[in-house]
Amino acid sequence: MSDSAPLATAEGPDTAPRPAAAEPAAPAWERRFRAPRVSLPDWAEHAPDRSVFLSNASGRYEIYAWDRFTGAQRQVTDRPNGTTTACIDPTGTWIWWFADTDGDEFGVWMRQRFEGGPDEEAAPGLAPAYPVGLTIGADGLAVVGRSTDEDGSTVHVVRPGTDPVTIYRHRESAGVSALSEDDTLLVIEHSEHGDTMHPSLRAVRLDGTLVADLHDGVPGEPPASGLEATGFAPILGDSRVLVRHQRRGRWEPLIWNPLTGEEQDIDLGLPGDVAVDWYPDASAILVEHEHHARSELYRYELATGTLERLETPPGTVLGAGARPDGTVEYLWSSGERPSELRSTGGGTVLVPPGERAPGSVPVEDAWVEGPGGAIHALVSRPVGVGPFPTVFEVHGGPAAHDGDHFAPGVAVWVDHGFAVVRVNYRGSTGYGKAWSDALRQNVGLTELEDIAAVRAWAVESGLADPERLVLSGGSWGGYLTLLGLGVQAGDWALGLAAVPVADYVAAYEDEMEGLKAMDRTLIGGSPDEVPERYAKASPITYVENVGVPVFISAGVNDPRCPIRQIENYVARLAALGVVHEVYRYDAGHGSAVVEERIRQVRKELDFVARHLPRR
Numbered sequence: 001m002s003d004s005a006p007l008a009t010a011e012g013p014d015t016a017p018r019p020a021a022a023e024p025a026a027p028a029w030e031r032r033f034r035a036p037r038v039s040l041p042d043w044a045e046h047a048p049d050r051s052v053f054l055s056n057a058s059g060r061y062e063i064y065a066w067d068r069f070t071g072a073q074r075q076v077t078d079r080p081n082g083t084t085t086a087c088i089d090p091t092g093t094w095i096w097w098f099a100d101t102d103g104d105e106f107g108v109w110m111r112q113r114f115e116g117g118p119d120e121e122a123a124p125g126l127a128p129a130y131p132v133g134l135t136i137g138a139d140g141l142a143v144v145g146r147s148t149d150e151d152g153s154t155v156h157v158v159r160p161g162t163d164p165v166t167i168y169r170h171r172e173s174a175g176v177s178a179l180s181e182d183d184t185l186l187v188i189e190h191s192e193h194g195d196t197m198h199p200s201l202r203a204v205r206l207d208g209t210l211v212a213d214l215h216d217g218v219p220g221e222p223p224a225s226g227l228e229a230t231g232f233a234p235i236l237g238d239s240r241v242l243v244r245h246q247r248r249g250r251w252e253p254l255i256w257n258p259l260t261g262e263e264q265d266i267d268l269g270l271p272g273d274v275a276v277d278w279y280p281d282a283s284a285i286l287v288e289h290e291h292h293a294r295s296e297l298y299r300y301e302l303a304t305g306t307l308e309r310l311e312t313p314p315g316t317v318l319g320a321g322a323r324p325d326g327t328v329e330y331l332w333s334s335g336e337r338p339s340e341l342r343s344t345g346g347g348t349v350l351v352p353p354g355e356r357a358p359g360s361v362p363v364e365d366a367w368v369e370g371p372g373g374a375i376h377a378l379v380s381r382p383v384g385v386g387p388f389p390t391v392f393e394v395h396g397g398p399a400a401h402d403g404d405h406f407a408p409g410v411a412v413w414v415d416h417g418f419a420v421v422r423v424n425y426r427g428s429t430g431y432g433k434a435w436s437d438a439l440r441q442n443v444g445l446t447e448l449e450d451i452a453a454v455r456a457w458a459v460e461s462g463l464a465d466p467e468r469l470v471l472s473g474g475s476w477g478g479y480l481t482l483l484g485l486g487v488q489a490g491d492w493a494l495g496l497a498a499v500p501v502a503d504y505v506a507a508y509e510d511e512m513e514g515l516k517a518m519d520r521t522l523i524g525g526s527p528d529e530v531p532e533r534y535a536k537a538s539p540i541t542y543v544e545n546v547g548v549p550v551f552i553s554a555g556v557n558d559p560r561c562p563i564r565q566i567e568n569y570v571a572r573l574a575a576l577g578v579v580h581e582v583y584r585y586d587a588g589h590g591s592a593v594v595e596e597r598i599r600q601v602r603k604e605l606d607f608v609a610r611h612l613p614r615r
Contacts, residue, residue: 028358029412033598036352037339040319040331041066045234045280047092048324050114052076054084057352061592063097065114066350076112082592088114089136096122096142098131103588104557105130105512109144123158130512130559133176137183143206145176147513155188157206167208173517177201177229181236185211185258187229193217196514196521197399197437198226201243203258212258216247225433230275233282242276242285246433251275253285253300268300268307273430279322286322290430292365293378293403297328297344310344316405333406335363335380360411363404370453372426372438372446377454378402379463380410380420388419389468389612390458392451396475398427398439412601418470419463425450441524443537444483451480452488467493467613472604474498475561475589478552479539482569485550486542494612495550496604499561499589502552502569504538505531510562543572549579549611553600560589581607 026034041051049068054061058075060082066073076095077083086097092114100107106129111122123144132153133145140160147153155168155176167186168174174190188202193215200223203211217223225246233240239259244251251273255264268274272291279286279299287298287307295317297310315334322328329349333339338357341349364379382388391413395402402422410420424431425447427439439446451471458464471492473481478500485495501507505527508519520526527534535541550573554566563584573580583603591597 027415029408029415029601030598031355032338032357032360032408032411033601034594035338035357036354037357038064038341038350038352040321040329040341041350042087043068043321043323044088044092045090047090050088050092052086052088052095053350054086055352056592056594057354059594063095065095065116067114074116076116080593081587084592085131087134087136090138094122094136096134096136100588102557102586103555103591105559105588107131109134123156123164125164126156126158129154130514132174132514133189135176135179135186137179141183143176143179143186145174147173147175149513152513153190155186165207167204167206172196173199173514178231178241180232180239181234185232185239187232187241187258189227189229191517191521193220193222194517194520195222196517197440198223198246199228201227201229201241201256203241212261214243214256214258216245230277234278234280235282238282240282242278244274244276249434250432253287255302266300268298270298273432277321279326280324284322286320286328288317288320290403292376293363293401293424293430295403297330299328312342312344314404316403318405335378335404335406335410336360338406357406357408358411360406361414366421366454366457368454368457370426370450372450373435375426375450375454376424376431377457378404378422378424380414380422381463382414382417382419384417386419386463387459387465388417388463389470390419390421390464391470391472392421392423392455394447394451394471394473394477394480395422395424395428396473396477397429398425398447398476399429399436400476401428401430403430409601412605416605419458421454421458421464423451423454440522441533443522443533444480445487445536447480448484448487451484452491455491465615468615470494470496470608470612472496473500475500478561482539482550482552483537483542485548486539486545489542489545489547492548494548494608495546496607497550498553498600499555499558500552500566501539501561503540503565504534506565506568507561508534510564512559515560540569540572543569543578544576546573546576546578549607551581551583551604551607553583553585553603555587555589555591556584557586557588579611 036057039054041053043051051066063076063086081102094111096111099110109122110119112119129146129148132147136142142158144156152171153174156164158164172191173196177189178187189199191199200215216225228244230242241256243254243256253266253276270289275288277286285300289296299308318331320330327345329343343349366377368375401424413420459466471481471484478497481495481497523533
């Protein structure tokens with residue numbers, strides 16, 4: 001616990017000593033990473049003036065408490081590798097935060113009083129695990145989701161002064177989704193059918209007794225579409241659950257009452273995927289509509305079926321929540337402008353101290369015809385006339401997508417004269433169910449087909465210099481980078497892979513249990529069941545084709561893309577005499593420490609400067 005490093009400080013007389021000579025200003029790209037930023041606050045349902053949020057103001061991402069009534073803010077956590085997961089209980093009494101070890105994502109929940117004080121274990125009796133959901137009720141009640149290699153997915157009811165009670169257990173992926181306002185009903189999101197891409201829902205009582213199942217398909221078989229629970233209506237005695245479904249080929253809302261079985265389908269008539277949440281009085285739904293890499297907000301009135309657009313600037317809404325007074329707070333940014341926490345009531349809500357991050361260039365759209373349909377790519381173009389050296393920055397996930405939002409990792413390349421192209425390949429979210437499902441059982445190669453199509457467009461259009469193309473990405477993007485260097489040998493001048501999958505079989509053996517389940521879904525089984533598919537999808541299969549310099553960065557505590565499988569790939573590069581460098585750092589799947597992130601980018605810039613062909 002730390003009460004130091006407040007996010008906002010009062011101004012006073014400047015008595016600091018002056019240096020003899022001003023130090024050179026840091027380059028804009030470094031200032032973007034160092035600029036303080038905040039997340040969307042999470043406020044206590046019954047004490048909405050009490051909030052928690054995430055910020056990098058201390059130099060690493062930590063949890064902060066904010067009393068809106070007094071304006072007081074304080075830093076809650078202070079750990080060497082940062083803290084990134086927290087929530088506040090409905091009464092605003094306790095802040096829960098997840099304590100892992102140096103980014104390994106394996107640990108226990110701790111809690112601290114909102115006003116400050118010592119940390120204590122929040123769920124005594126529960127051994128360390130990977131977290132798969134948490135919901136907190138009244139009077140100290142909590143429901144904790146856990147995942148371990150030994151037990152699979154488990155759900156536990158925790159009450160003060162008693163031992164935790166296990167109410168659910170299954171080998172496949174599952175997690176805690178929602179708790180009713182009266183603390184009597186719980187919704188569990190699960191993939192007992194074996195398809196983690198399309199989960200189902202189960203409502204139970206807190207003793208584990210089944211209330212109802214919601215499954216889009218034949219019971220016991222993989223579903224036709226996915227279901228996700230947002231939450232119960234925030235009204236005492238109201239058993240309605242707000243749910244997202246894909247029955248019409250994209251994410252849309254419905255309301256499910258597990259006590260009666262009633263379903264209320266809501267057709268908003270919007271072309272893209274939506275995320276939804278309740279307004280505090282449950283009379284309306286807050287809708288975040290995502291379409292073609294940009295988003296907007298709506299209010300949907302349940303009584304009248306009226307859909308009202310809320311005014312937001314062009315760009316991307318990175319999260320939103322409805323306040324008790326009916327206003328909506330939302331985190332917003334665009335390719336040009338850093339993130340801002342705004343309110344539909346007007347103005348910004350929470351402004352971090354210090355220099356605002358320098359802006360960047362606007363995002364341009366490109367639509368390229370590919371083997372599976374039109375591919376949407378986002379282009380960030382430097383000043384000047386092309387063709388430019390170009391970085392193809394491949395997003396992770398794969399259940400994610402690139403959007404028109406501020407990205408310091410993109411802006412750094414633009415600052416150095418590179419164009420940056422980001423491809424929302426098949427497998428990306430935001431373009432409908434068929435698009436996101438298209439990579440299954442041809443994992444990696446499907447995405448590379450789309451990247452190749454956009455590469456050809458970038459060269460033919462005069463944007464990209466074909467001799468100076470860099471393939472780059474992190475996580476799944478790092479995996480596609482290594483795979484692309486082997487499968488598309490000759491197309492790329494250099495590769496930058498951060499926390500990648502490099503040897504798929506070894507990665508499966510060492511990764512966290514939830515990702516094993518995802519791999520079985522994507523590839524159609526385990527390595528023992530379908531070894532030929534894992535070989536086809538694995539970068540190490542094609543490593544002998546790699547003929548360009550490769551830079552790899554890896555977290556030694558990474559549970560998602562573990563270090564051993566990366567070392568296997570690196571050993572093969574060394575044996576083949578391929579020019580390569582490896583940077584290992586003491587964290588997990590990325591770092592929450594600002595200077596560590598800058599160090600990694602600096603190493604990538606240096607590697608490219610030394611190895612990319614010059615004109």
